[in-house]
Amino acid sequence: MMSMQYRTPSRLSRPLSVIGQGCWQIGADWGEVTDDSARAVLDAALEAGITFFDTADVYGDGRSEQLVGAMRTRLAESGGAEAPFVATKASRRADPFAPETFTEQNLRAWVERSRQNLAMDTLDLVQLHCPPPAIYREDRVFDVLDALAEEKKIAAWGVSVETCQEALLSLEREHLASIQIILNPFRLKPLDEVLLAAAEKGVAIITRVPLASGLLTGKFSPSSQFAANDHRSFNRHGEAFDQGETFSGVEYETGLTAVARLEQALDGEMPLAEASLRWILAQPGVTAAIPGASSGEQARRNAAAGSAPTAEQEAVLERFDAAVHETYDELLRETIHPRW
Numbered sequence: 001m002m003s004m005q006y007r008t009p010s011r012l013s014r015p016l017s018v019i020g021q022g023c024w025q026i027g028a029d030w031g032e033v034t035d036d037s038a039r040a041v042l043d044a045a046l047e048a049g050i051t052f053f054d055t056a057d058v059y060g061d062g063r064s065e066q067l068v069g070a071m072r073t074r075l076a077e078s079g080g081a082e083a084p085f086v087a088t089k090a091s092r093r094a095d096p097f098a099p100e101t102f103t104e105q106n107l108r109a110w111v112e113r114s115r116q117n118l119a120m121d122t123l124d125l126v127q128l129h130c131p132p133p134a135i136y137r138e139d140r141v142f143d144v145l146d147a148l149a150e151e152k153k154i155a156a157w158g159v160s161v162e163t164c165q166e167a168l169l170s171l172e173r174e175h176l177a178s179i180q181i182i183l184n185p186f187r188l189k190p191l192d193e194v195l196l197a198a199a200e201k202g203v204a205i206i207t208r209v210p211l212a213s214g215l216l217t218g219k220f221s222p223s224s225q226f227a228a229n230d231h232r233s234f235n236r237h238g239e240a241f242d243q244g245e246t247f248s249g250v251e252y253e254t255g256l257t258a259v260a261r262l263e264q265a266l267d268g269e270m271p272l273a274e275a276s277l278r279w280i281l282a283q284p285g286v287t288a289a290i291p292g293a294s295s296g297e298q299a300r301r302n303a304a305a306g307s308a309p310t311a312e313q314e315a316v317l318e319r320f321d322a323a324v325h326e327t328y329d330e331l332l333r334e335t336i337h338p339r340w
């Protein structure tokens with residue numbers, strides 16, 4: 001079996017598996033995920049060497065955190081491996097677009113609830129969950145996070161951002177440990193400045209939506225159907241939350257054309273999903289990619305992309321990289337680059 005790689009950004013000081021498990025799906029916010037299939041995702045991830053799980057207090061209104069917490073407890077009781085690293089998120093349990101929501105009282109209550117859901121005294125990492133831009137310029141929220149760290153309720157804090165500008169603003173915070181940002185073959189702007197700036201400070205870069213909500217697996221077609229409660233049905237134009245979170249902000253048909261070009265460059269030598277994940281991990285400054293999965297099999301396949309590439313794989317990835325930049329410049333840059 002190929003073995004998972006681990007990276008240790010200095011501001012986190014704990015190793016993260018380069019493939020982390022995205023746990024939005026197991027909250028069952030999009031499509032049905034039974035408790036059994038949620039557990040199958042988590043078990044497959046653990047077995048494949050994943051030691052990093054990304055969740056949020058709002059995923060399934062706490063269900064995702066509780067499932068991850070139960071997994072931690074099961075592991076601890078079996079007396080086996082070191083506890084996995086769990087990143088959660090706070091700040092979307094009240095109006096997430098209103099800076100007034102971000103009170104000390106609310107932040108403390110949300111962190112308290114996550115500690116209970118996850119059954120952890122000290123949360124490994126709490127990320128602000130895409131707060132409104134004004135929050136990045138104010139000290140008050142970051143002061144509360146620092147206080148929570150001093151009280152050992154949390155070990156570290158970070159931000160999940162929508163835009164590169166927000167990422168750069170957050171980097172001015174001395175105690176920022178991580179930035180979660182969208183980076184994938186359809187989202188190249190973080191390569192301009194953000195990755196390097198974060199690396200210089202030892203801030204972890206956690207790349208989300210690495211498969212552009214599944215588009216970058218090549219499994220979709222013009223006739224693909226999505227359930228009514230799946231954001232790939234109802235948020236294509238940002239109706240419910242930021243448009244960039246669905247298919248990475250790429251218009252669906254354009255995305256299919258871009259996928260066909262990338263598949264052509266790969267010429268069957270590597271599956272597109274694996275190439276996309278390996279390409280992300282090869283960008284200097286990236287700590288981990290966190291693909292979501294709706295089955296254990298998907299989690300297993302994604303985890304396999306966390307091994308060190310062989311010389312043959314590197315040659316394929318070099319060709320892929322050229323196609324990624326060409327496709328982005330010709331089909332995507334104009335709509336994606338100015339916005340995120």
Ligand SMILES: NC(=O)c1ccc[n+]([C@@H]2O[C@H](COP(=O)([O-])OP(=O)(O)OC[C@H]3O[C@@H](n4cnc5c(N)ncnc54)[C@H](OP(=O)(O)O)[C@@H]3O)[C@@H](O)[C@H]2O)c1
Nearest residue numbers: 022023024160208209210211212213214217291292294298
């Ligand atoms: N604001 C935020 O902070 C924020 C926002 C979004 C996501 N996230 C985090 O980032 C994680 C990843 O983002 P994401 O889940 O939205 O997008 P993603 O990882 O780009 O796409 C996940 C979807 O891709 C498909 N997929 C994954 N692996 C596959 C494989 N090996 N073969 C075939 N299909 C596969 C599945 O689709 P099907 O469901 O069709 O099987 C899965 O639901 C989330 O789970 C969450 O932890 C954070």
